[in-house]
Amino acid sequence: MGSNFRWKLLSLIVLVGLSIYALYPTIRYYSMSEPQRKAMDPKALGDLRADALKLGLDLQGGMHLVLELDRSALRDEEVPEAMARAIEIMRNRVDRFGVAEPSIQRQGTDRMLIELPGLLDKDRAINLVGQTALLEFKLVKNDQDGHRALERLDRVLAAKQTAGAPADTELIGLTHPLTELMPYWPDLPYGGSFVPEADIPKAKALLTSVNADSILPIDAQVLWGKTSEIYQGTSGRILYVLDRRPQLTGRGLASAVRRVGGDATRPNAASVSITLNAEGTRVFRRVTAQNIGRLLAIVLDDQVASAPRIKERIPTAQASITGSFTDEEAKDLATVLQAGALPAPVTIIQEMTVGASLGSDSVRRGTNAALIGAAIVVLFMLVYYRGSGLVAVVALFFNMLFLFAALAGMRGTLTLPGIAGLALVVGMAVDANVLIFERIREEMAAGKKLRGAIDAGFNRAFRAIFDSNVTTMISAGVLWWIASGPIQGFATTLFIGVLANLYTAVMISRMIFDVYVSRPGVEKLSI
Amino acid sequence: MFKLIPETHIDFMGKRRIFYILSISVTLIGVVSYILHGGFKYGIDFSGGRLIEIRTSTPLPVDHVRAAAADAGFAAAEIQRSGQGDIFLIRIPVASDQKGGALSPSAVLRQDLAARNPGLTVELLREENIGAKVGKEIRNQAFWAILLAWGLLLIYVAIRFEFWFGVGAVVATIHDILMTLTLLSLLGREITMPVIAALLTLAGYSINDTIIVFDRIREELVKLRREPLINVMNISINRTLSRTMITVLTVLFTSSMLLVFGGPVIRDFAIAITFGMAVGTYSSVFVASALALDIRRGREMKTPA
Numbered sequence: 001m002g003s004n005f006r007w008k009l010l011s012l013i014v015l016v017g018l019s020i021y022a023l024y025p026t027i028r029y030y031s032m033s034e035p036q037r038k039a040m041d042p043k044a045l046g047d048l049r050a051d052a053l054k055l056g057l058d059l060q061g062g063m064h065l066v067l068e069l070d071r072s073a074l075r076d077e078e079v080p081e082a083m084a085r086a087i088e089i090m091r092n093r094v095d096r097f098g099v100a101e102p103s104i105q106r107q108g109t110d111r112m113l114i115e116l117p118g119l120l121d122k123d124r125a126i127n128l129v130g131q132t133a134l135l136e137f138k139l140v141k142n143d144q145d146g147h148r149a150l151e152r153l154d155r156v157l158a159a160k161q162t163a164g165a166p167a168d169t170e171l172i173g174l175t176h177p178l179t180e181l182m183p184y185w186p187d188l189p190y191g192g193s194f195v196p197e198a199d200i201p202k203a204k205a206l207l208t209s210v211n212a213d214s215i216l217p218i219d220a221q222v223l224w225g226k227t228s229e230i231y232q233g234t235s236g237r238i239l240y241v242l243d244r245r246p247q248l249t250g251r252g253l254a255s256a257v258r259r260v261g262g263d264a265t266r267p268n269a270a271s272v273s274i275t276l277n278a279e280g281t282r283v284f285r286r287v288t289a290q291n292i293g294r295l296l297a298i299v300l301d302d303q304v305a306s307a308p309r310i311k312e313r314i315p316t317a318q319a320s321i322t323g324s325f326t327d328e329e330a331k332d333l334a335t336v337l338q339a340g341a342l343p344a345p346v347t348i349i350q351e352m353t354v355g356a357s358l359g360s361d362s363v364r365r366g367t368n369a370a371l372i373g374a375a376i377v378v379l380f381m382l383v384y385y386r387g388s389g390l391v392a393v394v395a396l397f398f399n400m401l402f403l404f405a406a407l408a409g410m411r412g413t414l415t416l417p418g419i420a421g422l423a424l425v426v427g428m429a430v431d432a433n434v435l436i437f438e439r440i441r442e443e444m445a446a447g448k449k450l451r452g453a454i455d456a457g458f459n460r461a462f463r464a465i466f467d468s469n470v471t472t473m474i475s476a477g478v479l480w481w482i483a484s485g486p487i488q489g490f491a492t493t494l495f496i497g498v499l500a501n502l503y504t505a506v507m508i509s510r511m512i513f514d515v516y517v518s519r520p521g522v523e524k525l526s527i
Numbered sequence: 528m529f530k531l532i533p534e535t536h537i538d539f540m541g542k543r544r545i546f547y548i549l550s551i552s553v554t555l556i557g558v559v560s561y562i563l564h565g566g567f568k569y570g571i572d573f574s575g576g577r578l579i580e581i582r583t584s585t586p587l588p589v590d591h592v593r594a595a596a597a598d599a600g601f602a603a604a605e606i607q608r609s610g611q612g613d614i615f616l617i618r619i620p621v622a623s624d625q626k627g628g629a630l631s632p633s634a635v636l637r638q639d640l641a642a643r644n645p646g647l648t649v650e651l652l653r654e655e656n657i658g659a660k661v662g663k664e665i666r667n668q669a670f671w672a673i674l675l676a677w678g679l680l681l682i683y684v685a686i687r688f689e690f691w692f693g694v695g696a697v698v699a700t701i702h703d704i705l706m707t708l709t710l711l712s713l714l715g716r717e718i719t720m721p722v723i724a725a726l727l728t729l730a731g732y733s734i735n736d737t738i739i740v741f742d743r744i745r746e747e748l749v750k751l752r753r754e755p756l757i758n759v760m761n762i763s764i765n766r767t768l769s770r771t772m773i774t775v776l777t778v779l780f781t782s783s784m785l786l787v788f789g790g791p792v793i794r795d796f797a798i799a800i801t802f803g804m805a806v807g808t809y810s811s812v813f814v815a816s817a818l819a820l821d822i823r824r825g826r827e828m829k830t831p832a
Contacts (some may be wrong), residue, residue, distance in 0.1 A: 123634050296676040349658040365790035373781030427778035432625040438770040468735035475676045475731030482672040487724050
């Protein structure tokens with residue numbers, strides 16, 4: 001045991017010290033009771049929690065969403081900026097949602113990964129992140145223009161149905177594919193055409209079949225009401241004909257808050273009250289002054305939330321969005337309006353939700369399976385290699401210590417596949433010791449003395465151990481590169497575990513053997 | 528000293544044709560099963576679609592859930608009942624991009640079930656939804672990842688040993704992956720991302736046994752210069768047999784415990800890895816070494832010294 005040994009010992013002490021330092025927040029956080037956590041300063045607790053090893057969404061429950069930005073209306077060079085803005089807006093929305101540690105990461109050029117840990121209302125979360133929240137104020141066309149627009153659609157639809165007959169044949173005037181779905185036509189209740197609930201899918205299909213907005217005059221468009229209305233006992237929705245150009249957009253908004261009782265007809269319903277900024281107020285004042293008697297629609301994501309009639313010039317900077325909101329829906333709508341509209345719509349292209357009970361079930365099962373597997377491995381090594389087996393088990397302990405410390409230090413998360421990875425690492429970690437021990441046995445059987453056999457065992461086995469660990473790290477690396485979420489946790493665990501194994505199985509067990517054989521008179525080895 | 532495997536003198540290389548036939552037959556079974564099943568059964572992460580797992584407060588007949596799923600618009604749903612008849616896994620093959628504002632399919636389903644069975648509460652265990660486009664991307668990525676892993680392993684083994692050993696080692700891992708896919712196909716299990724993780728781990732790990740054998744062959748080649756290659760290989764395999772067995776055994780201990788106790792979420796992963804590890808040991812002896820031998824011999828005959 002020369003200076004070489006001292007350096008090895010020093011490296012071990014340093015590594016163990018670093019590991020304890022990396023693991024300290026984890027141990028402290030998870031050993032604290034709930035009252036102790038409550039008693040702690042929230043900021044310090046937050047810092048502690050951030051440094052502690054976290055459980056993945058598959059273990060603590062939560063949502064994992066991948067959103068894709070719709071690039072169809074954007075030029076390629078606009079995408080990076082739109083994406084940066086979308087992420088910022090999304091962060092504002094999600095921060096107000098009330099989960100402990102939301103995370104938003106960009107993926108590629110036009111995707112983002114949103115992780116919402118903990119128990120939550122799935123539909124509410126999807127609604128919050130999924131809407132564009134494009135708020136616009138648009139004037140509804142007057143009755144005459146509205147009639148004309150729908151009649152025009154009727155004519156084109158009829159022409160299409162009579163298989164390409166010229167648009168001015170007499171027959172066409174006789175069928176009304178669209179307006180026949182409107183029982184009160186030509187009345188315009190609430191300023192639009194009423195379509196009963198049952199006919200809505202048919203009406204929507206008709207409108208998309210001819211790309212309605214392309215047929216209407218350039219300054220007009222049709223939009224549906226956001227919520228159902230009851231008219232003369234029937235439930236249905238209103239189809240509005242509006243100006244295509246908005247008078248005012250969400251940019252004119254200063255703030256949005258939830259309010260109860262904003263709607264005179266539904267006194268107990270929640271609504272969202274919006275306050276305009278200086279620019280918005282100015283525009284609003286002008287528009288209301290010039291259009292007294294007309295309907296001003298509040299349009300949210302291309303759906304008409306409401307269309308109140310302008311009774312007089314409105315000088316104040318207040319407006320409200322009403323509808324059959326629940327309290328939470330109103331609160332979320334206020335949140336998304338406040339955060340601003342996304343530069344382009346987003347689609348949820350991937351979703352993974354894990355309920356809290358499945359998560360805790362996975363923790364329990366995964367831990368049990370890993371512990372039982374590890375126990376069998378330990379038992380096997382002790383029975384098969386006796387004293388040397390104990391050396392392997394000590395090396396295994398350090399392997400696990402370094403693995404957990406590295407995971408905690410890298411602020412990694414522990415996932416269910418990660419736990420499976422831990423179990424596999426246990427099985428693989430002892431391989432290196434098996435190779436060494438088998439070689440020592442062989443050298444001893446060939447007649448070598450104890451020290452010579454140990455030297456030869458370690459030296460000759462090293463190459464195979466190194467190659468084996470490197471190949472496993474190659475596949476773990478490739479897997480890490482393609483995987484995301486829980487499976488990436490598996491790849492990380494496997495990679496670090498096998499890397500640490502090179503040190504623990506070779507260096508640490510060698511040190512123990514060296515200490516053992518350095519005592520005078522030792523000529524036998526329990527192996 | 529406790530020894531699992533006594534000193535052996537088995538003529539592995541002499542019998543290699545039997546094992547070639549065995550491996551090729553199993554691969555053929557795999558191909559037949561693949562054709563009969565109409566390809567692999569991909570999990571929703573590869574094919575796109577929606578998966579909903581729910582637990583009901585009391586056991587329910589599967590028909591109730593099927594009817595509720597049909598009402599919610601998923602007549603094509605495939606429903607599996609497990610637990611004490613209170614856990615249902617609903618697989619909807621078609622991906623549904625969900626826009627904000629709409630109620631999610633699981634919410635519709637749960638409301639419908641609760642409405643049909645007064646007093647019943649339905650808990651959402653998990654829900655996954657993957658768009659068809661993303662599914663295809665993930666599938667392509669997994670495919671390229673496996674090819675990339677093979678390529679890197681081939682390069683590494685070729686650098687550390689010699690090229691033909693590298694080929695033998697990589698063909699052995701291809702063999703292991705094919706065997707594992709055959710088993711999954713026969714069992715009707717799905718190919719999912721965790722299974723791909725298992726296959727990649729397998730590729731990296733099962734090459735280890737091959738390395739142990741090759742490492743020994745390299746060493747014995749120096750020592751036993753006079754012996755023909757086939758004898759050197761047999762001696763090497765016999766001398767490393769116990770460590771090859773023990774190293775894989777320790778991994779099998781842990782992977783089989785994952786299979787038994789790990790629960791349904793990682794079952795496919797555990798099946799693939801446990802079976803693949805066992806096959807990997809077989810292949811490192813009977814496929815990798817045998818191929819390396821035959822390829823080298825063929826070359827030696829072509830280029831007489």
